Amino acid sequence: MAIEQALALVGGSTLGPSRPPRGQRPGGGGDGDDPSGTPDGGEAWSSPPRTGDGRNADPTSASPTSASPTSASPMSSTPNARTDSGARTAGNRPGSHSGGRVQSGSTSSGSTSPRASRTANQPAPSLSWSRARAVAARAGRGGPLAAVRLPLDRALGHVLAEPLGALTDLPSFDTSAMDGWAVAGPGPWAFVAGAGILAGHAPATALPDGAAVRIATGARVPPDTTAVIRSEHAYADEAKGLLHAERSVATGQDIRPRGQECRSGEQLVPAGTVVTPAVLGLAAAAGYDALPAVPRPRVDILVLGDELLAAGLPHDGLIRDALGPMLGPWLRALGAEVAGPRRLGDDARALRDALANSDADLIVTTGGTASGPVDHVHPVLAELGAELLVDGVAVRPGHPMLLARLPSGPSGAHTAGRPEGQRDATAEQRKESPDGPYLVGLPGNPLAAVSGLVTLVEPLIAGLAGRPAQDAYRALVHAEVHGHPHDTRLVPVVHRAGRAGGRDHVAPLRYNGPAMLRGIAAADGLAVVEPGGVRSGTEVEILDLPWAPATPWTEGCFT
Numbered sequence: 183m184a185i186e187q188a189l190a191l192v193g194g195s196t197l198g199p200s201r202p203p204r205g206q207r208p209g210g211g212g213d214g215d216d217p218s219g220t221p222d223g224g225e226a227w228s229s230p231p232r233t234g235d236g237r238n239a240d241p242t243s244a245s246p247t248s249a250s251p252t253s254a255s256p257m258s259s260t261p262n263a264r265t266d267s268g269a270r271t272a273g274n275r276p277g278s279h280s281g282g283r284v285q286s287g288s289t290s291s292g293s294t295s296p297r298a299s300r301t302a303n304q305p306a307p308s309l310s311w312s313r314a315r316a317v318a319a320r321a322g323r324g325g326p327l328a329a330v331r332l333p334l335d336r337a338l339g340h341v342l343a344e345p346l347g348a349l350t351d352l353p354s355f356d357t358s359a360m361d362g363w364a365v366a367g368p369g370p371w372a373f374v375a376g377a378g379i380l381a382g383h384a385p386a387t388a389l390p391d392g393a394a395v396r397i398a399t400g401a402r403v404p405p406d407t408t409a410v411i412r413s414e415h416a417y418a419d420e421a422k423g424l425l426h427a428e429r430s431v432a433t434g435q436d437i438r439p440r441g442q443e444c445r446s447g448e449q450l451v452p453a454g455t456v457v458t459p460a461v462l463g464l465a466a467a468a469g470y471d472a473l474p475a476v477p478r479p480r481v482d483i484l485v486l487g488d489e490l491l492a493a494g495l496p497h498d499g500l501i502r503d504a505l506g507p508m509l510g511p512w513l514r515a516l517g518a519e520v521a522g523p524r525r526l527g528d529d530a531r532a533l534r535d536a537l538a539n540s541d542a543d544l545i546v547t548t549g550g551t552a553s554g555p556v557d558h559v560h561p562v563l564a565e566l567g568a569e570l571l572v573d574g575v576a577v578r579p580g581h582p583m584l585l586a587r588l589p590s591g592p593s594g595a596h597t598a599g600r601p602e603g604q605r606d607a608t609a610e611q612r613k614e615s616p617d618g619p620y621l622v623g624l625p626g627n628p629l630a631a632v633s634g635l636v637t638l639v640e641p642l643i644a645g646l647a648g649r650p651a652q653d654a655y656r657a658l659v660h661a662e663v664h665g666h667p668h669d670t671r672l673v674p675v676v677h678r679a680g681r682a683g684g685r686d687h688v689a690p691l692r693y694n695g696p697a698m699l700r701g702i703a704a705a706d707g708l709a710v711v712e713p714g715g716v717r718s719g720t721e722v723e724i725l726d727l728p729w730a731p732a733t734p735w736t737e738g739c740f741t
Contacts, residue, residue, distance in 0.1 A: 308573075308574035308575050308576040308581055308669075309572055309574070309575050309576065310575075310576050310670070311575055311576060311577040311637060311669075311670035311710070312670075314572045314575040314577075314583075314585075314637055314638065315637055315638070315641050316641075317571055317572050317585065318571075318572065318585055318637070318638040318639075318641040318642040318645075319641035319642070319644065319645055319651060320645075321571055321585065321587070321620065321642055321645065322641060322642040322643065322644060322645015322646045323645040324645070325617075327343060327476050327648050328343075328476065328477055329343035329344065329474050329475070329476060330343075330474075330475060330476075330477055331472040331473065331474055331475070332472055332473055332475045333471065333472050334462055334465060334466060334470065334471065334472065334473065337457045337462065337465075337472075337473045337475050338457055338458075338459065338462060339456065339457060339478075339517065340456075340457050340473075340475035340476060340477075340478060340517075340647075341454060341455065341456055341457070341475060341476045341517070341647050341648040341649050342451060342452075342453050342454065342455045342457060342461075342473065342474065342475060342476075342648075343453060343474045343475055343476045343648065344453050344474040345449045345450075345451065345452050345453050346449070346450045346451040346452075346455075346461075346464075346465060346468070346470070346473070347447055347448065347449055347450065348444045348445065348446050348447060348448045348449075348450055348468050349446065349468050349469040349470065350446050350468065350469055351440050351441040351444070351445055351446050352441070352442070352443040352444045352467060352468060353438050353439075353440060353441075353442065353443065354440060355402045355440050356402065356403045356407070356437055356438070356439055356440050357400055357401070357402060357403065357437070357438040358379075358397045358398065358399055358400065358401050358402075358403055358410050358436065358437065358438075359399065359410065359436045359437060359438050360399055360410055360412045360413075360436045361397070361398055361399050361412070361413050362396075362397060362410050362411050362412040362413045362415070362416065362436065363394045363395065363396060363397065363410065363411045363413070363416050363418075363425055364379070364389060364394065364395050364396075364397040364403050364404055364407045364409075364410055365389075365393070365394045365407070365408055365409055365410075365411060365425070365427075365431070366389040366390060366391050366392070366393055366394075366404075366406050366407055366408050367390075367391030367392050367393075367408060368391075368392070369392075369394075369425065369426060369427050369431070370424045370425055370426050370427075371392055371393055371394035371424065371425045372392060372393055372394065372423055372424060372425075373393070373394040373395060373396070373418065373423060373424070373425050374395075374423070375420060375423065377395055377396065378395060378396030378397065378398070379395060379396065379397045379398065379401045379402070379403075379404070380398045380401055381398050381399065381400035381401045382400075382401075383401065383402075384402050385402060385403070385404035385405075387404070387405075388404055388405035388406045389404040389405070389406050389407050390406070391406075394411075394425040397410060403437055407437065408431070408433055408434075409431050409432060409433055409434060409435045409436065409437065410435065410436040410437055411425075411427055411431060411435075411436075412436060415427065415428050415429045416428060444468075450464060450465075450468060451464065453648075454648055454649070454650055456517075456649060457473065457475065476647055476648040477519075478517055478518055478519040478647060479517070479518045479519065479542075479543040479544055479643055479646040479647055480518070480519050480520075480521070480541070480542045480543050480544070481513050481518045481519065481520045481521070481542055481543070481544045481545070481546060481643075482521050482524070482536070482540045482542040482544075482545045482546070483506070483509050483510060483513075483520065483521070483522075483523040483524065483545075483546050483547075483548075484523070484524050484526055484533065484536055484537075484545060484546070484547045484548070485503055485505060485506045485523050485524065485525045485526065485547075485548050485549075486526055486527065486528060486533065486547055486548055486549040486550040486558070486559075486626070487503075487527065487528060487548070487549045487550070487626060488527045488528045488556070489501055490502070490503040490506075490525065490527075491503060492506070492525065503525065504628045504699060505523075505548045505624070505626075505628060505631050506523040506525065506548075507523075508628070508631075508699075509523065509546060509548070509631075509635075510522065510523060512635060512728065513546070513639070513643070515728035515729050516639070516640055516643045516644070516647075516728050517643060517644075517647045517649055518544070518643050518647070521542070524536065528550070528556040528558065529558075530558040530561065530562055533547075533550075533558050533559070533562050534562045534565060534566065537562065537563075537566060537588060537621065538566065540619060542619050543619050543620070543646055544619055544620045544621070544622065544639075544642065544643065544646065545588075545619055545620070545621045545622075546621075546622050546624060546639065547559055547621065547622070547623050547624065548624050548625075548626055548631060549624075549625065549626030550623070550626070551582045551583060551584055551623040551624070551625055551626075552582045552625075559584070559623045560584075563586050563588075563621070566588060566589065567589050568586040568587060568588045568589065568621065569586060569587045570584060570585075570586050571585045571586060571587060572584055572585035572638060575637055575638075576668065576669040576670060577633055577637060577669055577670045577671070577672060578633075578666050578669045578670070578671050578672075578696075579625070579627060579629050579630035579633050579672070579695075579696030580624075580625050580627075580629075580630035580631070580632075580633030580634050580637065580672075580696070581625075581669065582623075582625050582630075583622070583623060583624060583625060583630075583633070583634035583637065583638060584621075584622070584623040585620065585621070585622050585623075585638050585642070586620070586621045586623070587617050587618065587619075587620055587621075588617075588618035588619050588620070588621055589617065589618050590617055590618040620642060620646075622634060622638045622639050622642065624639075625696070627696040627697045628696075628697060628698065628699045629674075629694065629695065629696050629697065629698055629699060629701070629702060630696040630697075632672075632699075632702055632708075633672050636672065636708060636725055637672075640652065640728070652725065652726065654723050654724075654725070655723070655724055656721040656722060656723055656724065657677070657686070657687060657688045657721060657722065657724050658685055658686075658687040658688070658719065658720070658721055658722075659675070659687065659688050659689070659690065659709060659716055659718065659719075659720065659721070659722045660678070660687045660688070660689050660718055660719070661689060661690050661718050662715065662716070662717055662718050663690050663709065663711050663715050663716050663722070664715045665711050665712060665713050665714045665715030665716070666713055667713060667714070668713050669713060670710060670711065670712060670713065671710075671711040671715075672708045672709070672710060672711070672725075673690050673691075673694055673708065673709045673711055674690070674691045674694055674701040674702045674704070674705035674707075674708060674709075675688040675689060675690050675691060675705055675706075675707050675708065675709045675724065676688065676689055676691060676704060676705055676706055676707075677706055677707065688707065688709060688722070688724060690709060691704055691705055702727075705727065706726065706727055706730035707724045707725055707726050707727055707730060708724070708725045708727070709722045709723070709724060710722065710723040710724070710725065
């Protein structure tokens with residue numbers, strides 16, 4: 183009773199049952215897909231959050247005279263407790279772990295009551311799946327895009343930073359579209375045996391009426407040419423030196439006039455276009471030697487976990503690292519430049535040093551995002567002063583994923599090792615955007631990590647690289663797909679062609695548990711299943727995998 187009275191005097195409140203760690207909550211443990219579970223942070227607790235906890239209170243409702251060091255909560259005493267995009271500083275993340283999180287017995291309000299601290303730090307609900315993707319996309323587009331000039335042989339796969347304008351007319355002169363004869367006026371036409379015009383050689387003089395000259399495809403036609411007659415449509419009488427047309431001749435036939443494809447200054451390709459082999463060919467035809475491109479985002483991969491093996495069979499409680507081999511190719515398919523994975527184990531100091539010294543634009547970690555005894559991601563982010571943009575997503579599998587922005591390091595720390603042009607452009611970009619790299623914390627379970635890739639990493643990299651976001655589309659699903667009561671589910675699917683006049687559709691794949699990769703290995707997309715699930719024959723949103731064509735409609739693949 184004395185303790186309760188003391189708590190009341192310093193703004194505390196009585197708590198119900200102690201809250202279990204994040205990875206052990208009812209219905210929210212790990213990355214399971216138990217449909218009876220509830221979203222992270224969604225359980226009902228006996229003590230409602232206080233109005234001063236910095237999340238549920240209206241910040242305009244507090245009177246200036248009512249705030250005092252003894253009544254303010256730890257979360258409400260910081261200006262970065264929460265933004266409308268879901269961001270907050272890592273140091274203000276709910277929880278009781280050390281390493282920069284608010285701990286019991288040590289609060290910014292000066293209170294030493296563990297109960298008061300714990301109440302103020304009740305976790306906020308996870309963001310919805312669509313909201314989390316929107317936050318990641320907005321973060322990627324948040325700063326000005328750097329631009330470098332890349333030679334054509336290095337520009338493939340990059341994104342154009344500027345529109346590609348024609349430097350000249352295409353073609354830049356009237357050109358023969360066929361091998362044949364250039365003729366002027368009505369026929370028959372006189373010609374000189376052995377004479378002709380080849381590609382790359384300009385004609386010496388204009389072609390007089392009644393004359394013909396052999397011409398090759400791509401050669402510049404002589405001035406005053408009426409038409410080009412294909413070789414197979416003409417008869418050359420060598421004895422008389424006369425050319426006869428075997429078909430009617432129309433003015434301008436088989437001549438590519440100057441500017442037929444484009445005029446100088448005309449936009450050929452808009453900014454944001456991915457440079458494909460065809461774009462390279464067009465750029466070369468238009469006279470470009472280098473292209474203005476957005477540098478690929480540089481990504482570091484940090485694999486966490488003492489239980490992971492890099493080679494050999496699992497044994498003695500150790501398992502193979504599935505994410506290290508998978509993430510690099512996946513990220514490259516999204517348009518990133520990726521360093522080889524670094525395996526750090528469960529070492530908080532090694533993680534901190536790796537984050538502090540990274541020169542990447544994005545750091546991807548695997549595992550350690552929950553609140554277990556060796557889950558170091560949140561404490562290390564707090565120690566470094568990172569800002570949490572997304573901390574938990576209402577999606578299964580993968581709800582403990584997170585997105586953070588690290589503070590900027592020493593000048594030039596994030597440009598070392600880049601090509602000179604990229605280094606200069608990035609330095610200019612960072613003058614306007616002083617924040618450090620982004621970090622996406624993926625859950626350690628493989629399919630849960632895939633969920634984090636499509637939820638946070640894909641839209642973030644698209645923004646950083648200037649790529650267009652993936653267009654969502656819907657398809658029929660031919661099976662009932664069970665849903666979570668409150669969270670979105672991402673389920674591997676394969677496209678199937680309709681039979682006997684039926685519509686094309688998708689079929690969900692088995693082996694879709696959070697620790698399984700067998701289903702996603704056979705998939706070409708992920709179905710976005712809203713809470714409650716979908717019935718067979720209804721439409722569902724589909725996300726294509728980065729290596730799958732937009733509409734593969736393939737047969738086969740085990741289910």
